[in-house]
Amino acid sequence: MKIIVAIKQVPERDAPIHIDAGGKWIEEANIQWAMNESDAYALEEALQLKEKHGGEVVVLSAGPERAGTTIREALAKGADRAIHIACDDLGDRDALGVARLLAAAIKPENPDLLLTGLQSDDLGYGQTGVILAELLGLPHASLILHVEKTDAGLTVKRELEEGWFQDIELPIPAVLSMQSGGSKLRYATLMGIKRARTKEVRTLSAAELAAPVASSALLERIALPQKQKSTQILSGTVKETAATLVEKLKFEARIL
Amino acid sequence: MSSILVVIEQREARISRISWEALAAAQSLGAQLGLPVAATIPGAQTESLATELAGKALAKVIRVEHPLLSAYSPDGFTLALEQLVRTEQPSYVLFPHSYQVRDYTPALAARLDQVLIGDVTGIGEGPTFFRQLMQGRLNGTYRHTGGGPCFISVQSGAFRADTVQAGSAQIELLTPIIEAAQIRTRPGKPFRGSTQTVDLGSAQLIVSVGRGIKGAENLSVVEELAAALGAELAASRPICDNGWLPLERQVGSSGQTVSPKLYVAVGISGAIQHLVGIKGSQCVVAINKDPDAPIFEVADYGIVGDLFEVVPAITEAVKAAKQ
Numbered sequence: 001m002k003i004i005v006a007i008k009q010v011p012e013r014d015a016p017i018h019i020d021a022g023g024k025w026i027e028e029a030n031i032q033w034a035m036n037e038s039d040a041y042a043l044e045e046a047l048q049l050k051e052k053h054g055g056e057v058v059v060l061s062a063g064p065e066r067a068g069t070t071i072r073e074a075l076a077k078g079a080d081r082a083i084h085i086a087c088d089d090l091g092d093r094d095a096l097g098v099a100r101l102l103a104a105a106i107k108p109e110n111p112d113l114l115l116t117g118l119q120s121d122d123l124g125y126g127q128t129g130v131i132l133a134e135l136l137g138l139p140h141a142s143l144i145l146h147v148e149k150t151d152a153g154l155t156v157k158r159e160l161e162e163g164w165f166q167d168i169e170l171p172i173p174a175v176l177s178m179q180s181g182g183s184k185l186r187y188a189t190l191m192g193i194k195r196a197r198t199k200e201v202r203t204l205s206a207a208e209l210a211a212p213v214a215s216s217a218l219l220e221r222i223a224l225p226q227k228q229k230s231t232q233i234l235s236g237t238v239k240e241t242a243a244t245l246v247e248k249l250k251f252e253a254r255i256l
Numbered sequence: 257m258s259s260i261l262v263v264i265e266q267r268e269a270r271i272s273r274i275s276w277e278a279l280a281a282a283q284s285l286g287a288q289l290g291l292p293v294a295a296t297i298p299g300a301q302t303e304s305l306a307t308e309l310a311g312k313a314l315a316k317v318i319r320v321e322h323p324l325l326s327a328y329s330p331d332g333f334t335l336a337l338e339q340l341v342r343t344e345q346p347s348y349v350l351f352p353h354s355y356q357v358r359d360y361t362p363a364l365a366a367r368l369d370q371v372l373i374g375d376v377t378g379i380g381e382g383p384t385f386f387r388q389l390m391q392g393r394l395n396g397t398y399r400h401t402g403g404g405p406c407f408i409s410v411q412s413g414a415f416r417a418d419t420v421q422a423g424s425a426q427i428e429l430l431t432p433i434i435e436a437a438q439i440r441t442r443p444g445k446p447f448r449g450s451t452q453t454v455d456l457g458s459a460q461l462i463v464s465v466g467r468g469i470k471g472a473e474n475l476s477v478v479e480e481l482a483a484a485l486g487a488e489l490a491a492s493r494p495i496c497d498n499g500w501l502p503l504e505r506q507v508g509s510s511g512q513t514v515s516p517k518l519y520v521a522v523g524i525s526g527a528i529q530h531l532v533g534i535k536g537s538q539c540v541v542a543i544n545k546d547p548d549a550p551i552f553e554v555a556d557y558g559i560v561g562d563l564f565e566v567v568p569a570i571t572e573a574v575k576a577a578k579q
Contacts, residue, residue, distance in 0.1 A: 011390070013391070013467075013525070014525075014546060017390060017393050017394065017548065019394075026390075026394070094371045095362065095371050095372075096365070096366050096369075096370070096371040097371075099366070121390070121391055122389065122390055123389055124375070124387075124388070124389060124390075124391070125374060126358055126362075126374065126375075127358075127362035127371070127372060127374065130330070130358075130359065130360070130362040130363050131362045131363060131366045131371075133363060134334075134362070134363035134366045134367060135366065139331065139440035139441050140330060140363075140441075141330075141359075141441060142330075142358060142359045143355060143358070143359070159355070159510055160355055160446055161354070161355050161509060161510065162510075162511070162512065162513065163448060163449050163503070163504070163506075163510075163511060163512065164446045164447065164448060164449070165446065165447055165448075165449050166443060166444050166445070166446045166447070167444035168441050168442065168443050168444060169441065169442040169444070170440060170441040170442070171440060179510075180493070180494075180497055181493065181494075181496070181497030181498075184499075215371065215401065215402075216369070216370045216371045216400060216401055216402025216403075216404070217371045217372075217373050217398050217399075217400055217401065217402070218398065218399045218400075218401045219396050219397070219398055220384065220397045220398065220399050221396070221397050222389060222394045222395065222396050222397075223394070223395050223397075224393075224394065224395070224548075225388075225392070225393070225394070225395050225550060225553055226395075226553075231542075231552050231553070231555045231556065231557070231558050232556065232557050232558070233547075233552070233558045233559070233560060234557060234558065234559050235560075238561065238565045238566055238569045239569050239573075241559050241561070241566065241569070242566065242569035242570040242572065242573040243573050245541065245557055245559065245570060245573070246570065246573040246574055246576075246577050247577075248557060249518065249539070249541070249557075250577060253518075253538075253539045253556065253557075255461075255517050255518045255538075255539055256485075256518075256574070256577065256578075
């Protein structure tokens, strides 16, 4: 099976958040970057499928030059090769715009299976996989925890709300967006890191993919959230704070 | 004609709660823009639910009915709603932000050259649409700039179902053209993940633990607090994903919804998927090292600090208070 995994580089979870002068995004200068969590699970599922059934795992990522480090990480974990769509204006594209870019790079590869993470930890649109299926004319399923290859195609385990699940059968080629937590993530081995240096990373420019930038949803501005409740932040030494909390729970909130 | 269309979702032959919230959002947007609101209910049997909807303040209710819509499939629902939207040509199409909606509306919008503005928490002048970014650490304001209809999905709990205006509406029927071969995926019957032995839903006191605990070997810190309080132990998704606690202890959109008197969130940043599960809590205590963690926005009492120091101190204080 030839599997393409679309991955995104995002700020680390506890990255400092300072809104930049433009008011539409955060200052990126002091941010550490990481592979988006659900994308890491998509990559893990792809690597496991390859181990069971053979084939090839290709990682695909759109982003500026720094995305190269996340691509190398995926190669170090075991992906065979990579496609990097060099793109400095990712933020000007909405989910459809980014998906168009990815679709243009995927089409000539004709994969049997395309995996994406469920949603990005930064913008959180959660749409890329489903839009890619539409643009590529492929069947899809989302919120997938586990993939089983069958004679007819695939059986996948889909997460529903409130602890329910569902199995879905679908033919290949297909697109799946993967939920976090389906399997245990592997670490890159030293040997893997060494091998990754010589693996092929093909760079495509956004311009040569000729995907329109025009967006139909515009992020006008960002802001730090307003507190919904009047939160009392308790301070003092650890011991004092703990005593204050218990007292407040007892006499103010009347819970204990 | 310029109008607003709200797509209602059924769950076990009833209108889901979050669909009523989407209807409330649609009525509020309709009042803001002076536009009529229509509701649509797709499915194989929609008559009784359509009758229920017809008792609300709507211009009309459209049953989109076809035997192939009896079980949800993304292909079936995308085809059916594409035909409805092309016929009705609404300016806005509102959805509840459910797992089902997340599964097909991005494709539906793309088919019409638009993009869904998803997981909307509020609607402002313009209209503008608010949604969260960076796991709830930022709010974004969005505007629809596309030429076609504006697709919006509204977050659970963002609008109030009890504000839906009553009225009376006529019912129309649309039979979409769908061929069996167009539905490429075969959905199986839903099943429960594991036998549920912990009922967090009725727990009065909950101590819940998140990523900040760092490893399964550290869980005793929160277990001791839970024991001192006589509380149930719960967790955010990553803890259960890592297998540190069983899935049945997971709180949030993919786990259980809780409404305790006291919810103590330990090392939980407060991503929106978690917060929707604790909205009914009477009192929330948050303990986190990051003062900007979104959990503090919904907390009544907050302690900024190292949970490995703070939690044992609270455990001691609780024990002392109970003596």
